[in-house]
Amino acid sequence: MLVTFITGNEHKVKEARDIFEKFGIEVNHENPGYPEVQGSIEEVAAYGAKYVAEKLQKPIIVDDTGLFIRALNGFPGTYSSYVQETLTNKGIIKLLKDEQDRYAEFRSCIGYCAPKCEPKTFLGTVAGEILSEERGNNGFAYDPLFYVKEYNKTFGELTTGEKDECSHRRKSMEKFAKWYSEQWTFTSKTLLYYLKQKIGKTFF
Numbered sequence: 432m433l434v435t436f437i438t439g440n441e442h443k444v445k446e447a448r449d450i451f452e453k454f455g456i457e458v459n460h461e462n463p464g465y466p467e468v469q470g471s472i473e474e475v476a477a478y479g480a481k482y483v484a485e486k487l488q489k490p491i492i493v494d495d496t497g498l499f500i501r502a503l504n505g506f507p508g509t510y511s512s513y514v515q516e517t518l519t520n521k522g523i524i525k526l527l528k529d530e531q532d533r534y535a536e537f538r539s540c541i542g543y544c545a546p547k548c549e550p551k552t553f554l555g556t557v558a559g560e561i562l563s564e565e566r567g568n569n570g571f572a573y574d575p576l577f578y579v580k581e582y583n584k585t586f587g588e589l590t591t592g593e594k595d596e597c598s599h600r601r602k603s604m605e606k607f608a609k610w611y612s613e614q615w616t617f618t619s620k621t622l623l624y625y626l627k628q629k630i631g632k633t634f635f
C-alpha cells in the first residue's frame with residue numbers, strides 16, 4: 432500500500448514512515464503547499480486534503496498539528512506554526528512565567544481525500560505539561576518544551592521510537608492506517624470478485 436503525504440515538514444515525513452511501516456504502508460512525500468483556512472485543525476486538514484487531492488488528481492493525506500495550552504485558552508492552537516516562527520519556545524516560556532497550570536495538549540489531525548470525494552479526518556491527541564525551560568535535542572519545534580509524565584521526559588528527550596509510541600501523530604496516523612487498510616482490503620476483494628465474474632463469463 433502506498434500513501435502520498437503532503438507536507439513541508441521533513442520531521443513529519445520521518446515520523447510518518449516509522450509509524451506507517453508497521454501497517455505495511457509506504458510513504459511518498461510531496462510538497463505542493465495548500466491554503467490553510469481559519470478554523471479548527473479538523474477544518475484545516477479537511478480543506479487542505481480536498482484542495483490537494485483535486486489539484487494533483489490523486490488520493491493524498493495532510494497533517495495539521497497544534498499545541499493547545501490550557502492556561503492560554505488553547506493558544507497557540509491553529510496558530511502554532513506562526514507562533515513557533517515568531518514568538519518561539521522562549522516566548523511561550525515567558526508567557527507562562529508565574530503560571531501554575533502547565534497543562535497542554537498536542538493535537539494532530541490527518542486529512543485524507545481522493546479526487547471527487549469528500550475528505551475524512553482522523554484526530555490524535557496527547558496530554559503533557561509545558562516546562563519552564565527547554566530540555567532535550569531530539570524531535571523538533573515545541574518538542575523540548577513538552578513534558579510527558581509517563582516517560583518523565585520531554586518529547587525533546589525521547590528517542591524517535593519512544594515519541595512514536597505515544598505521540599499525537601502516532602494516534603492520528605494509526606487511526607488513518609487502520610481505516611485505509613480496511614478500504615484497501617475491501618477494494619482488492621471487490622476487484623477480485625469482478626475479475627472472477629468477468630473471466631468466468633469470457634473463458635468458461
Ligand code: ITT
Pocket residue numbers: 437438439440443494495496497498511512513515516570571572573574586600
Ligand atoms: P505542514 O503544514 O507543511 O505539514 P508545518 O510544520 O507548518 O508543516 P503544522 O502547521 O501542522 O506543520 O504545525 C504547526 C507547528 O507545530 C509547526 O511549527 C510545527 O513545526 C509544530 N509541530 C508540529 N508537529 C509537532 C510535533 O510533533 N512536535 C513539536 N512541534 C510540532
